[in-house]
Amino acid sequence: MSTTKGNEHSILGFLTVRQHPELGYLGGFLLVNSLARPLEFHCTLPVKPTRAQSILYGPTLVDFLCGEQIARTLVSKAKLQPVIVFTDSTAVLSLRNVSEIPVCCVSSKNSEAASKDLMLPPSQQAGVSVGELSGHKILVDGAHRSDWDFVVKRSQELLQQVDLLEPFTRIVEALQEAHPASKAA
């Protein structure tokens, strides 16, 4: 039986960036196979925007930092290339501007339930709602609506055995393991 690791056509990426009130931003990127088992995990050390970035990017700072800086770095570190990247933060949708990989944001009321200390960053990027998948609203970057077509085409094959929100719980827990200071006292 061949390994699913070798089958890069079914590798999914789950990427989130969380904001800690003191540490700053923490990014985590989990690559899983079609059975939802982990293949690679990459996370950043805490990132704090510089004063110059804060002034010059103004209200777009979070999207720039999360999507184009943190998410981009994490994706570039992966040895395996996922066919799609799911995120639970609209701030990460701007990754799509600097990456060829389709990016979809899974929206749910409960997506922040995993941790009170690692919150989703406040984003200016609203994303465009394109449909629903397993009961979750899917958003894409306005300039890349075709990413939804991709999801529709491949969902049968890719998403049968994966809960779209559950991996984010794992990532947040892994971030807390990697950065014990981010855990609540």
Next chain:
Amino acid sequence: MDSAATASDGSDGSRSELELPTEIGFIDMPFRPSWNIEGFATGWQSQIGRDVKIETTLFQPEKVELSSFAIKIPNQKIHTLSFDFPESPQWQIASQAKPPASNPANPNEPGKGAAGSIPQRSSAPSSITRIRPPKDLVKLEDRLYYVLQPPLETLVSNAKLEFAFQPFPYQFEGIAFLFSRETAILADEMGLGKTMQAITTVRMLLLANQLRTVLLVCPKPLVTNWVREFRLWAPEIPVAVIEGDSAKRQWMWNQPGLPVRIANYELLMRDREQLQGNLHFDLVILDEAQRIKNRNSTTSEIARGISRCRSWALTGTPIENTPEDLVSIFEFLQPGYLRDGMSLKQMGQATRDHILRRTKDKVLTEMPPKLFRDAELDLTPEQLATYKAAEDEGVIQLSDMGQELTIQHVFELVLRLKQICNFDPVTGASCKLERLEADLEEVAASGQKAIVFSQWVQSLDRMSDVLKRYNPLSYHGRIPSDKRDPILKEFKENPKRHVLLMSYGAGAVGLNLQFCRYVFLFDRWWNPAIEDQAINRAHRLGAAGSVTVTRMLVAGTIEERIHKVLEEKRELFNALFAEAGTPPSLGLNQGDIFGLFNLKVPKAKKAA
């Protein structure tokens, strides 16, 4: 300018300002008011008629050279940590079903129809059980391996692992607990499915290639039970029972490619050389691990000497007598981790991450109730006469022994009196049997089945003769091993068999008799934990209804005194897990036994 105007006419400037507050505004107005002023204008009036003299100065700015500078925002260096995880090629055991044909949604209808047309994930697991890394796992990569695994239910479902019955959520918790631990005690109360949890975890670890060789050691009567359970919960895993003559056993020990071997404790001694040779196991499981509570025993020594990576102990009674029992089990799991003399609190804290214990009350709220009924009986006249004579004579003898008195002497008297409480040795009269007969009539009439426990085979034989009309079956140490399973099968399947007469020794552990609704404790064992094990043969998962436990007790006798001591001990049993109190002993100790007759332990014996 206004101040100049008011000061020049010498009038009361303040008044003028008050009367004509807008005066100064005229100067800047683009038109002049056409007032008709008669006569020669004096004072401020003359000012109105004159042109305002505005002095201007021309500034000639010098040519300013504008300069600029660029602020370069350097690319922020983002530091990352990266981890790769091994993946087993065998993780899925069943052939993957092909997904149904794709039925794409219409992308032109965002948010509408998509949910209906995109195939949804078949079914989300009803409970989510996460695998947690043990606290003593230090390396971040190793911890993340467990943290990043999907929920157990997802692993099971995606790997197409099928179960004979849907496990309870607490069983998934147990599997998740064992999965990540190299040393663990699964100490669930009897009947909660320790066997199933251990087998399923072994199955998952084998599939994940984290295990290749497993040795399971259990009491001899339970070997067939384990084989049966493996067949039920992990049918694809080959299981070999180590048995037969020396040559055959040697061959089986060394046979490659056998993932699971089952051996009994007695056999460990016979194959000691083999086990202490080159054999190595990825996992060794000790079932009924209280068997190694005496760390000086040969069995314990051999078990500790087996070369292995992971060690698990399964027991419903990690402490049978004293907290030192637990220290002995840990000598197998992690030598030196616990020490004799540790306070109960220290022990509880040290073992918290290594022991998982659940009780039925906590996890099986839907389980049928266990009803206790203490049948307080009076001895028959024949029994009473014999009992009195034996007790009086015995106590006098013991008192006369002085420093020669040993616990064995007292123990002999206790046994003798207990036997009289069961049956009068001369006439065979028995208040207990009379009551049992009456109760069994109701059991048989309602088509139910009952188990009767006694510590003496002789008592069981006597009962068997009297209870013939209920077609009793006997299950005790004198029944050969190969005949025991057929007896249980007959009891389960033959509706005319209403009674199973069992000895505590042979029937207290590992057997599944959950189809029985009645349990009778004809006499009491020395240790409440053993009694609980016996009761839980019937009161376990799959029990058809409430289980009624009748504890026979003869009033005013040694049985009543033992009962009181045992009840106190029973309350202490959970002290370790509650981290409160310090139970000196859970069964009857030397002081307790002497105390049954108000005898004091001789000083020399105390020192010993």
